[in-house]
Amino acid sequence: MSKAPFMPPQGSSFAGQVDLLYLFLVGISLFFSLLIAGLIVYLAVRYKRRSPRDIGVPIHGSGVLEIAWSVIPLVIMLGSFVWGTMLFFHLSRPPADAVEYFAVGKQWMWKFQHPDGTREINTLHLPVGQPVKVTLTSEDVIHDLFVPAFRVKMDVLPARYSTIWFEPVRVGTYHLFCAEYCGAEHSRMGGWIVVQEPEDYERWLAGERGQENRLASPEDLFKRFACESCHRTDSVARAPQLAGLFGKQVRFKDGSAIVADDNYILESILKPNEKIVAGYQPIMPTFQGQMSQEEALALVRYVRGLEAGK
Amino acid sequence: MANPQPLLATHFDTLDQQRESASLGMWVFLITEVMFFGGLFTAYIVYRSRLHGLFDYGSHELNVTLGAINTIVLICSSFTMAIAVRASQLGDRRTLVRFLVLTMLLGLTFLGIKAVEYQEKFVHHLVPGPHFQWHGPQPRQIEMFFSLYFAMTGLHALHMIVGVGLILWLLPRSAKGFYGPDYHHPIECFGLYWHFVDIVWIFLFPLLYLLGRSHFVG
């Protein structure tokens, strides 16, 4: 696999775009650095002091020059800003067809979960050509998932979700690192992304499925944690209706309101009394510490998928 | 009432320069204090708005009556301090001493009432730490309210104690007639400090005690 010197392989669909922006900025920096260095050397030599009592010619300034060398750099930097921001928005918005994976960082390892429940530690197998959205969270301190070949990075926070997306475009094995200092073995909290041809990936996945490495189904979890004892489809007396909740506006006891999203659902499971829905009492118990992050995510996804009227 | 010792420091050229420098120095110092308290206020306001009314439970536990009395006490102390400053400008030794003492007594009253409030919190197990007890919702967040309460009022009380200490330092000098029309900037600068500490309380009281009282349900 060919690779430019001093750059990681272009493993994702937007790696090339990031590199282009980088090279543009390197070019600009090189230009201005050489310009300034060159000017300094030239002027210093050209106007070298000839006799010990010489003084320079007092030139106080030039309005035109000041404007020129303020505006031109500003324009260039704003250009870089616009380009960079557009790229950043692209990096922040996963496509609708991205397949969802899940990652948990903890001191000092990564736990990955495939959509079908298959789990991996420190390595993540992926099929080439498929956009992937990874939802991230931490079990302890702040970590950061960094894949240089994909040019992506995102902090991984405790008690919150963050997301990252990419589309691997080249078969290969790529480094992944933790990029937020997290304690003793921070340097060893790395791993690999293994991008395979789709058939090889399916074969690998099938092999994994045979092993007892799976998570219970979301419906089982909903029963096991007794959610349905209060969140019933036939009554809203004890707890708010969950069907159709996702994306709906929710009003709270203190008069404020938000639109229900993944983070709200997760918060309601782990810290139910943070926001009390108007008309209800704060009686929901917390499940913090009673279910794993993967189980919590599965339930969040389950609630998200509950359509109104079911 | 002749002005006693000009006390012009050797690095200043005139008494005016000395006085203006001291004054500017005190203002700059007070700006740093604004930023210092500002960090705490920011943390408090961020959490208050994020927790959607939970802090109201905390505010409800505070003694508004004592807080209001303290507010009046401090406002009066700023008034007595202003009179003291005026007295120093006029060289009126007696008034200066009297009103410095009054200011100090009012400051001590404030601190005494604060001590009573703190003691109440202690008795009700509302002091953050291993003995904190809260039987309502979200005890961890309520504990955070009280941490911020003690941090903000504690820092304020510390500044009051320093203020009282400074009055004790200024009193003997005032009694001896050090301050008069030509030289009174220590009293003036101290007055600025005292007013500042008062103003911090004027912000603390509504933010901690009064916000959300009308919303409180249950």
Add this chain to the structure above:
Amino acid sequence: MPSTERAVLETEDYINADYNIKSWLLTTDHKRIAVLYLISVTLFFLIGGLFAVLIRLELLTPQGDLMQSDTYNRVFTMHGVTMVFFFLIPSIPTVLGNFLVPMMVGARDLAFPKVNLASWYVFNLAGMFTLYAMFAGGVDTGWTFYTPYSTTYSNTHVVATGLGVFIAGFSSIMTGLNFIVTIHRMRAPGLTWFRLPLFLWAHYATSLVMILGTPVIAITTLLLAVERGFKIGIFDPNLGGDPVLFQHLFWFYSHPAVYIMVLPAMGVISELIAAFARKPVFGYKIVAASSMSIAILGFLVWGHHMFVSGQSVYAATVFSVLSMLVAVPSAVKVFNWTATLYKGSVSFETPMLYALGFIGLFTVGGLTGVMLATLGLDVHVHDTYFVVAHFHYIMVGGTIMAYLGGLHFWWPKMSGRLYPQFWSRLSALIIFVGFNLTFFPQFLLGYMGMPRRYHVYPEEFQVLHVLSSAGASILGVGYILPVFYLTWSMRYGPRASANPWGATGLEWQTSSPPPTHNFLETPVVTTDAYHYSEEVTVG
């Protein structure tokens, strides 16, 4: 002192005024306090440098074979804490600023001399807390102390170090306060604002940042210590808090802090360029204004340290564009300094070598800062060696070069002695070469994906790390040399005249070293800064 020696000295100066140790430790003379600070910051620089040596030694090999992980983590943390809080922030303001601010305004001392002395004691007290933490086992949170690692998970001396930083902040505030009042109220007759040397504009701007920003880090470290001590959840999500709030509070100060580190350096460079081109700085008013705009805009960009912290893309966008704005005044300075050379009378004594080196290295550092402010690119290079290279270009290639340049420029004034130009120029050159060899490879390492704060790394990064460590050894030699020849000069260097460089400025109108009260009579200023008349009289 024997009367024969006394007869040789023409005047009493601030050094020989009194030789006993108490007169130094209880001095209120700003010049003596500057010398006291020189001793303290040099000590801290050596300590921080020692940690740097350990880091670069470990990074020679991809395995973690020199130190255990825990040890390495403490070493890089203490390198950062020592260098940032105990060298880079104080050095130019407390050594050069303290010495020169009163002289440049034509005063006999700063507005509050006792506060000045107190600030030195507070500084050393802070240092002692931090040194205690180091000897008792160190701290391993990184100089950024991110939560919840620092509040809940680290088993090291976080509170002691945090307290050290907290106390050091007060020293900073006292210095800034003193400078502001001095510049406002103690200028000599005729010295209007727009006649002030740019060094003073720079220190005034720095002082504004010091007094507005430092209290915020103070309260942040206090909250950190309280949370750690009493397990209260202000930043710990398990206790109901928000770790990202810590990052906001921390960077609200720590970004302006980098301007505290670089603005005084820029002030020094203006003086050096003017002195060694023997003409006014091109665009004086614009350069003065640029210091003020950097100080103000610097408070609006802290979020650019947090682009991937999980915050909103809209916030990131705002911080990115503001960061572009703050780069403009810095660029303007670089262009103005370069333009000053045009039709100048340029000489290449040691201070000028440092100044010219600064301009080049600061340009690279600043441009890479623009790269980091560019969102799509920052995602890739955040928390990699690219960032490490960027800030070392500014802080070492910038601030430290300016500090050394200033020290070499005003050394004759401060000590009354000249130092050998051969050794000083050689050191400057060695530093320039060593610096680039150390830090340029780190840009490449960063883009390739080498993360920060790693002591174990993939083998493919080793070659660049070896180059970097080799450069560091050269850089170290460059830093050690001045310790020797400057110390040597204090005893054996030729005595300096009042104005050995033929520069303008009130400080050069009085003897070297100056008398305790600086001037025999209060000077009266009648010209703009950098007013070179027909001929220069050196001496």
